[in-house]
Amino acid sequence: xxxxxxxxxxxxxxxxxxxxxxxxxxxxxxxxxxxxxxxxxxxxxxxxxxxxxxxxxxxxxxxxxxxxxxxxxxxxxxxxxxxxxxxxxxxxxxxxxxxxxxxxxxxxxxxxxxxxxxxxxxxxxxxxxxxxxxxxxxxxxxxxxxxxxxxxxxxxxxxxxxxxxxxxxxxxxxxxxx
Numbered sequence: 001x002x003x004x005x006x007x008x009x010x011x012x013x014x015x016x017x018x019x020x021x022x023x024x025x026x027x028x029x030x031x032x033x034x035x036x037x038x039x040x041x042x043x044x045x046x047x048x049x050x051x052x053x054x055x056x057x058x059x060x061x062x063x064x065x066x067x068x069x070x071x072x073x074x075x076x077x078x079x080x081x082x083x084x085x086x087x088x089x090x091x092x093x094x095x096x097x098x099x100x101x102x103x104x105x106x107x108x109x110x111x112x113x114x115x116x117x118x119x120x121x122x123x124x125x126x127x128x129x130x131x132x133x134x135x136x137x138x139x140x141x142x143x144x145x146x147x148x149x150x151x152x153x154x155x156x157x158x159x160x161x162x163x164x165x166x167x168x169x170x171x172x173x174x175x176x177x178x
Contacts, residue, residue, distance in 0.1 A: 034138040038149045038173030040066065043087035048171050051149040053078075055138035062133060066119055066151065066171070067126040074121060075156030075166025078114030078133065082146020084172035092148040092172055094162060099135045102161040110159070113140075114147075118156050141175070148174045
């Protein structure tokens with residue numbers, strides 16, 4: 001009887017860890033050896049979310065939690081430079097692409113290592129996604145000039161090189177090791 005109670009308590013505790021926790025809370029429990037976090041800001045400097053990247057089994061898993069964004073589909077990509085200068089965030093450079101592929105999972109010569117799924121932002125301005133990047137290592141991601149996560153104004157078509165016709169950059173955050 002005591003054992004059943006303990007098992008139930010552990011199950012409830014595990015649900016609390018993985019359920020509706022924030023990226024900051026999840027970062028403490030994620031299985032990866034290396035982690036970095038990016039605080040996402042819009043052109044006005046307002047915080048609009050968080051991204052956490054971590055190494056898991058030799059791959060990079062990225063979790064994005066966004067809020068305060070326009071409703072709709074938004075291209076989301078890891079960019080090659082850890083710099084986010086508003087208002088256009090061009091300082092983040094091109095997509096992170098250590099394998100020199102073209103952009104997009106539907107492109108026969110793709111995808112870039114930094115290609116991610118679109119955020120599907122609801123009427124409340126928020127979305128949350130977890131995705132494993134298709135290539136690259138954590139060490140490549142966190143190289144000398146770092147990396148950033150960029151959210152674009154429009155939907156990524158998953159095939160047009162170099163950016164999926166996803167429009168201007170509306171939010172950006174620099175990955176910092178945690």
